[in-house]
Amino acid sequence: MRRLRKVKIVATLGPSSSTPEMVTRLFHAGADVFRINMSHTSHERMRELIGSIRTIEKEVGRPIGILVDLQGPKLRLGRFADGAVMLEKGQTFTLDSDPTPGDKTRVHLPHPEILEALEPGHHLLLDDGKVRLVARSSTPTETVTEVIVGGRLSDRKGVSLPDTMIKTSAMTEKDHADLRAALDVGCEWIALSFVQRPEDIVEAKEIIQGRAAVMTKIEKPQAMTRLTEIIDLSDALMVARGDLGVEMPIEKVPGMQKQMTRACRRAGKPVIIATQMLESMITQPMPTRAETSDVATAVFEGADAIMLSAESAAGAFPTEAVAMMDSIARSVESDPYYRGIIDAQRAEPEATGADAISAAARQVAETLDLAAIICWTSGGTTARRAARERPKTPVIALTPNVDTSRRLTLVWGVHSILAPDAHDLDDMVDRACAFAHDEGFALDGDRVIISAGVPLRVPGATNMLRIASIKGGFES
Secondary structure (H helix, E strand, C coil): CCCCCEEEEEEEECCCCCHHHHHHHHHHHCCEEEEEEEECCHHHHHHHHHHHHHHHHHHHCCCCCEEEECCCCCCCCCCCCCCEEEEEECCEEECCCCCCCCCCCCEECCCCHHHHHHCCCEEEEEECCCEEEEEECCCCEEEEEEEECEEEECCCCCCCCCCCCCCCCCCHHHHHHHHHHHHHHHCCCCCCCCCCCCHHHHHHHHHHHHCCCEEEEEECCCHCCCCCHHHCCCCCCEEEEEHHHHHCHHHHHHHHHHHHHHHHHCCCCCCEEEECCCCHCCCCCCCCCHHHHHHHHHHHHHCCEEEEEEHHHHCCCCCHHHHHHHHHHHHHHHCCCCCHHHHCCCCCCCCHHHHHHHHHHHHHHCCCCCCCEEECCCCCCHHHHHHHHCCCCCCEEECHHHHHHHHHHHCCCCCEEEEECCCCCHHHHHHHHHHHHHCCCCCCCCCCEEEEEECCCCCCEEEEEEEEECCEECCC
16 A cells, blocks of 8 residues: 655544554554554553554555553642632742642642752743742742742642753653553554653663664753754654643744754654644544644655644544545645755755765656665665655665564655565565565656665665666566
């Protein structure tokens, strides 16, 4: 099954989309990768969902990627004696280590790491920013704040800290258990929440040991200050606009989205745009015009993937949401302005053999109007570098590794195929041509360009380009 678009679609599974029949429908509607949110999923349910996806994968004969999204720390207030209080602008309100139920003057904050890290002038956003405080004085046992934006505050509401670097891991005990369970059953991508610093990624990678690729969710302003280091350590990025928009001025989020998208494109790392993309389709069969434009903007920017959250997980129209996202993406990619915008943002290749080969492959393919760029790849690097160029020419990735074939389902423009490794150079060329023909990318007489590493089976050694003609699926 060949997708008629370059950008990929990630669909979150949940109550509305948990049966094998619905997962199948979502795949045929356009989903390339399925996300399992561990905030709402037990280990048993995760195993059932992954089993369903693997069964569907065999039925359709195409690799399907799985993204397991770890919950991360949940910072919450304690409880109030009356269940809720009303805070007034300008009043003093204290957060402390006393577990006694709170009142209008104070409440328990069951996170000593926050009290230790807060400093005068730091802002605290409660209940998704509906109530806002600023610290006036702070000790390791209590922080006295002034209410900047008042409102009703009830038990266990969330706490966000845009100015504070908390000395805590991005992974809780639950995350460790969820990660081990996900690795045991097999998934391609692990998404890390609450990342503040590069060290958070290192911690996760030491546990994962290469068994899955690491996707860093950018939802904390602190992460933006070290974005380059974080991208270097990550295998992919997710622009988690919901949480990011709570902890920083919301008007800055679109610019941050563009900054992250372009930084990932330069680095050749996949980037997903997420949160509220077609939010109204949770309850309505059609999106708003603004949501349509939001999805289109991400596609125009050259993001690798666009993601549905509650729309496909808990909404009334999950299949329609995926189909709508597919339709918007295909329309954008056929727009006369699309190619000019994509080409204008192309980064210069790095001074490496692999980048030079990838840039040359694109230039040759577009100059000669070739039918496909075909990459033989072991770990996926060759295909990702080809995608970094954002070529007009379709990219086919041939790999003998099932994990690589599934990870590449997230990468812009890459049609991933699980294929036995080539015996020699002639076999490599012949079978590349056969796959291009049989998968519908090339007809008899068309030409393709093939990139690979010689000697064969040496990861990261892309150093060869070959132009070949198709004849019945084989080189003439």
